[in-house]
Amino acid sequence: MxxxxxxxxxxxxxxxxxxxxxxxxxxxxxxxxxxxxxxxxxxxxxxxxxxxxxxxxxxxxxxxxxxxxxxxxxxxxxxxxxxxTYGVCESCGLPISAERLAVLPSVRTCLACARRR
Ligand SMILES: [Zn+2]
CATH class of the missing domain: 1.10.287 (Helix Hairpins)
Structure with a gap:
């Protein structure tokens, strides 16, 4: 790098x-x-x-x-x-945290929505 x-x-x-x-x-x-x-x-x-x-x-x-x-x-x-639309939660439309994207670069939902499921 x-x-x-x-x-x-x-x-x-x-x-x-x-x-x-x-x-x-x-x-x-x-x-x-x-x-x-x-x-x-x-x-x-x-x-x-x-x-x-x-x-x-x-x-x-x-x-x-x-x-x-x-x-x-x-x-x-x-x-x-x-x-x-990358980094935007597909469930609530709010931005997904940078920390979450760093760990899960292809994640589609924010932590709050992922927990609700
Ligand atoms: Zn969400």
Missing amino acids: SGGMETGRQRLERARAEVERQIAALAAELADVMAAARSANADDEHDPEGATIGFERAQVAALLAGAQRRLAEFDDALLRFDVD
């Missing part, structure tokens, strides 16, 4: 890039697990390894789905930046 104050948009873009890296890593991991599953099945379909691989595959797939969901949230937050 080049020092100084990071803007909300820069923070969002950095968080988005981080999620993109996670997705690439998880997709590669999933491909490895799938390849392992294929070779285990090829050797012996009653291989007890099969259950372990299936569990691992489900776990990696769930992590990947979660990361893709976060990516969509960041894309959405960046769009809100473009139309100037």
Whole structure:
């Protein structure tokens, strides 16, 4: 980072890039697990390894789905930046605190509204 104050948009873009890296890593991991599953099945379909691989595959797939969901949230937050509704609570219309946005850059509601839900 080049020092100084990071803007909300820069923070969002950095968080988005981080999620993109996670997705690439998880997709590669999933491909490895799938390849392992294929070779285990090829050797012996009653291989007890099969259950372990299936569990691992489900776990990696769930992590990947979660990361893709976060990516969509960041894309959405960046769009809100473009139309100037970023940082505005979509429930009550009041500004979301800078502290809350620092921790949750893609959050859509203020703390008060989030607590009411
Ligand atoms: Zn609110």
